[in-house]
Amino acid sequence: MHFTDSAATTRVRATRLAVPGATLGPTSPLPAYRPIRAMTTTSLAADAPDAMRERVARGRLHTPLPYGVQSDYDRGDQPLGLPAVTLDNGILRATVLPTLGGRVWSLRDLRADRELLLVPERLRFAGFALTDAWFAGGIEWNLGSTGHATTTCRPMHAAIVDSPTGQGLRLWEWERTRDLILSLDLTLAGDRLLVSTRVINPDAEDKPLYYWTNIAVPETDTTRVLTPATHAWRTSYSGSLDRVSVPRPEGATDISYPAASSASADYFFDVAGQSGRSITSVESDGTGFCQTSTDELHGRKLFLWGHAAGGRRWQHWLVDDQAYAEIQAGVCATQLEHDLIDGSSQRSWTEAFGAASLDPAAVSGEFDAAARTAADAVQSVAPIADLEEWHRSWLADYAVRAPQAPLHSGSGWGQVELALREQPAPDGLTFPAVDDDSRLAAALLAGEPVDEPLLPLISARWQRVIERSPHGWWRSYALGVLDHLAGDAATAREHYRASLDQRETAVALRGLAVLSTNADDAATLYAQARQLDPHTRGLLTEHVSLLLDADRARDALDVIDAATAALRDHGRTRLLRAQALHRLGRDTEAAELLADLEVPDLAEGDRAIGDLWRQVCPDRPVPAQLDFSMTGDDASPA
Template sequence: MHTTDSAAVTRVQTTRLAVRGATLGGTSPLPAYRPVRAMTTTSLSPDAPTAMRERVERGHLHTPLPYGVQSDYDRGDHQLDLPAITLDNGIVRATVLPGLGGRVWSLRDLGADRELLLTPERLRFAGFALTDAWFAGGIEWNLGTTGHATTTCRPMHAAIVDSPTGQAVRLWEWERTRDLILTVDLALGGDRLLASTRVINPDAEAKPLYYWTNIAVPETEQTRVLTPATHAWRTSYSGSLDLVPVPQPDGPTDISYPVASAASADYFFEVAEQTGRSITAVEPDGAGFAQTSTDELRGRKLFLWGNAAGGRRWQRWLVDDQPYAEIQAGVCATQLEHDLIEGSSERSWTESFGATTLEPRVVAGDFAEAASAAAAAVADVAPIDALDAWHRRWLADYAGQTPKTGLHTGSGWGQVELALRGQSSPDGVRFPVVEDDSRAAAGLLAGESVDEPLLPLISCRWQQAVEHAPVGWWRSYALGVGAHLAGDTARAREHYRTSIDLHPTAVALRGLAVLTDDLDEAARLYSQARELDPSTRGLLTEQVELLLEAHRATDALEVIDSAASGLRDHGRTRLLRARALHEVGRDAEAAEQLIDLEVPDLAEGDRAIGDLWRQVRPDSPVPAHLDFSMTGD
C-alpha cells in the first residue's frame, strides 16, 4: 500500500492563502429559535426499513443554539489573506484552511500537476449551513446534524502531531450543539491524503451521532461517478426519500454522469454491506479522484446539481464558471439518519483520498463493470487491509498523543465546557483559554454576572449554571430563551419581561415579540427593539416580515426607507421591499428592484425571488440570473 511503504517525508508549514472573494462578517446577536434551514425531506418511502426509520426519527435539533447565525457576509470581490497550513511530501500537497472549519481547500497531485478537488477561484458564501454561511469546494468535515456543520465557517485548533508516516496536522474543536469533540488527523502516505478521525463523547449519556465528509470534485460534461451499487436512496426537492435503481432511476437518464440529470438530487448508494467501500469521480481519459475508508463510514453519496436552469444558476452563484459535483461518506446510509455514540466513549475511522486511473474504455462502458473496475483500482492503491492496519496503529500509538507545535487557535469553548464538567482534556487534545465570547461564560462559572449580549447557553448543564448566576438582565433573558425553546411560553414571557425591567435590550424585546400572537403588539415590540439596536440587520428583516404578514405593507416600506443605507441597500432588504411594493400594487417598481438583485444570504431551495417575479411579471419568464429553482421546473 502506498500509504505505509513510501519513504517520502512530509513537510508541514503555516502559510497564507491569497484568494479573492467575500468577507464573512460577524455573528448575529439574535438567537435562532428554529433551524436556519427547514428540512426539505418530509416523507419516507414504504421501502425504508424499521432501523432506518428509527434513525431518521432520532436526534433532530430544533435550533442551532448555542451557536449564532452567520448571515452578514457579502458578495464582494475582496483580496483575502487567509491562514493556511500545507502538507507536502513531494508527491501530493494538501492545503488546509484552519480558520474555516479545517477545510481541505486543495489536494494537488504534484507528479501529474493536477488539482484533484474543486478549488474555487473566488470564495463565495451562501445560506446552506446549520448556522447559514457555507462555501463550496474542497473536503469538509460535518459533525452535528443533517446539514453543513456549525463549524464549517468557524476556526479550529490545529497543531503538528506524529503519524505512522511522519508529521501530521491535527484539527480539533468542541461541537457545541451535541457537546462532542471532533479531531481529524491529516497525514500524507505516498500519493494519498489520510484523514484519521475521532468523535469523543465526554459525557455519560449516549448522544445522536451524525457525521459526513463532503468532497467537491470538478464536473465536466463527461464526469462519471462510480460506486458498486444497484440501488440508492434518493432525496430531491420534492420532499420524499425513495429507493430507486441506479444508474437509471427514471428511464434512460444515467445519473452516474451528474450533468445528465435534470434536477438537483442526492443519491445515497446502498453499499452498507460492502467491505472496502469507495466512491470515484473519473473523466473520460481515465483520470479520477477516489475516496475510501475503514468500515465505520457506511454511507456513500453523490450530490448533483443537474442541468436545469436553477441548478446551473446555483453553481455559478457559488463558484462562478467552475461546475462541480459532491461525493460524500458518512456513518449512516443517508443524511436523514442519526446513529448513536455511547456515553464516555468514542468512534473513529480513517479515510483515504487521492488520484486513481481507469482505462478510458472502462469509464465509458457498462455502469456495473465500470463501478467494479473503479472499486478495484481504489483497492489496488489503498487496500482495505492496509488501511485498517494504519488505523489500528494510529489509534494505538498516535491518536492520544499530546499536540506539539500549535499552528492555529480555535474557540475557547472546549476549555469552558470542560470546566463546567470539572473534567480535563481527553487524551489527544488540549483546549486553551481563548479571548472570545467563551470568557463571559467562564466568568459565569466563577460567580460573576454577565453584562454583555452573550448568546444564551441552552444545554441542561448550562441552564443549571444560569439558574445559580447573580440576578441580572442577562440571567433572566437566558432563562427566557431556555423556557422559550422548551415550549413554556408563559415562563419565557415572564423571564423576558423581568430582563426588560432590569435593563431594556433589543434581544429580550425581540424574544417577547416572537412569542406574541397579536401582530400589532409584536410590531410595536420590534419597533422598540430596533430603537435600541438599529444596526442588526436580522432585526430589520424580522420586523419587515412581520409587517408584511400583518398586511401592513405601507408600514413595511416606511420602516425600510428609514433604515440606514447599509441595511436598506442589502439584497435581502431589497427583496422585502419588492414584496411590499407588490402588496401595494406597485409592480413596476417591484420588478425594478428585482431585475439586478443579489441576495447574499440566499438559501438552498429558496425560490422567493423567482416566485415574486412571477407575481409582478406574470407574462414574462423568470430571468436566468434570478432562477434558483432546485426542482427542474
C-alpha cells in the first residue's frame, strides 16, 4: 500500500480531556547534584560486544540539571481538564496531551470501536522519570538519557501542519540536558498513525543520543508479544545485562506471554540486521497492536511486570486494575546505550502504529512461526519500502514547512538557547516568547543581574555567561553549584559562602550541607535552611534522612513534629517517621504507620517500605499493599 493513497482526510482540533487524577505540584527549587535514581543495571555479561560496551559507557547523565525535580504530586482523584489535541480521519482517532510530554493518550480504531493502547482510567504519577514524575499509559517519546525523559511531564509546543493526508500535528521542544531539539509530526494515513521524528543537534560538537518510544498495551492472561528474534538482552533488577535465548530464557516459561513471567524484566530483542523491524502485541483472538519503523530505530523491547506480588502491586499503583505491558523501539539495541549524533546535524525516522489482525491459530503456535507471521502481517499493512518512501517525502517536503495554527505553547527555553547561540530556529520550527520559567535566563543573557531564585544553568555556554554576569548572591551560588558538580568541593564552598555573605538563602545553605563531611554541621545547616524555607519538602526529607543516617532518630522525630502539617502528613515524611520509630524500638507505632502508608513519589526499585516492614515485623509477611518487589521474591532486593 501507499500511505498517501488513503482517501480519508485527517482533521486536527484542540480539545480537553476529562479524567480524574492526581495534581502535579511545583518544581523543586533544589538542584539535584546526582541522578535521582541509581542505575539498576551495573554490569554487562562477558559476551557483550565491545561496541555495546562503548555505547553503555557513553553519555550517562550525572544530574538532571538544568531541570528541576518534579516530586510534589499527590494521589488524588480531582476532576482534571487536560489540554488535548485529537487527530481524526474517520478510521482512527488519536488523542495527544501536549502539556504532558506530547503523550499519545489514546489511539482508537473507530471502525472496530476498539482502543488499541492502555488508557488509564485516572492519571497517576510515580517517581520513574529522570526528574521524578511519570505516568503509565499510551505512547511516550523519550529523548535524553537512560530512563523516562525529562520532558515526560512537561509541555511541548504543538501546532497544525500540512501532511500528505490532510492536517497533521507537530510537537516540538528543546531538551535541555543534551541541548537537542525533538520534533515529531503525527499524521493519520488510513488505519495507521505515522509519527515522523527529527532529533536536531544545533551545536558543532557531537553529542550522546538516546531515544526510545514506549508503548503501553493492555495485558491479559493470553496477551502475546511477538518479534522475530532468537535472543534478547535481559535486565531483571539483578544488576546485570545478560544475553538470553527467547522465548524461554530458562525453564519452561515462555516470556512472549507477559503474564506468565514471575518477576519484572526488560527483554531487548536481538533484531540486528533486520529491515522493517516490528513488534506486535496480540490477543488469542488475533486482534492487537503493532509498531514498525524505518531502519533508523534499531532496538525492540518488551517490558513486563510479571505475576509476582510486587509486579501486580506496581500495576495497581499505576493503573488500578488495568494490567499492561510495554513494547518499545529505540535507536540502540538496549536502553543502557547511547549512540552519537554528529554536530550540526539531525537524525530522523518514521514509525507506524496501528491495529494488528492475525489468524488465532498462528498466534498460539510456536514462537518462531508466530513471530514471523506477525512480522509478515505488519509488512502487509505497512511495507518498509512504502514507509521509507513516506519518510523521504516527509523529510524533503513537509518537515521543513512552518507550522500553521499554534495549538499549545511549550517552554520558552528554545528561544533563550537560540539567542545564546545567536542562531535562528531550524527550518519548520518556531520557538515562541520566553515564559516564566525562562524569563530570568533571558535577563541573565541580556547582562542583567539575577536577584530571584533560578535553578543553575550548567552547560559550558551558560557557565561563560554566568562568569561574566553582574556580581550578586545568585551568581556566586550558581558558580558554587557548577564547582560542586565538577567535584571541586573547596571552591564550591567558597562560592556558597560568598553567596550567603550577600544574602542568606536556603539553597546556598543546603549546598553547604550537602558538601559537609560532619553530620552535626550538616544538620545545623539544614535547620538554618529550613528556617528560611519551611515549605520545600525536599529540604525536610534530606534533613531527616541525614539525622537518621547519623543515628539521631530522636532528633529526626523532633524535626518532623516541628514541620508544617502539609509536610508532616506527606507519605514520604510518614515513612521517615516510621523509620525513626523503629530506630527507637517503637515498632508497634511504626507498624501502625506502615499499615496504611501511601508514598506518592514512590520510585521504581524503591525497597524502603518492604525492607522496613521486615525489620519492624520480622515474623509477618509483607502485606500486599506494601510489596513493591521487582524480583518476584519478596525476600530479595526491590
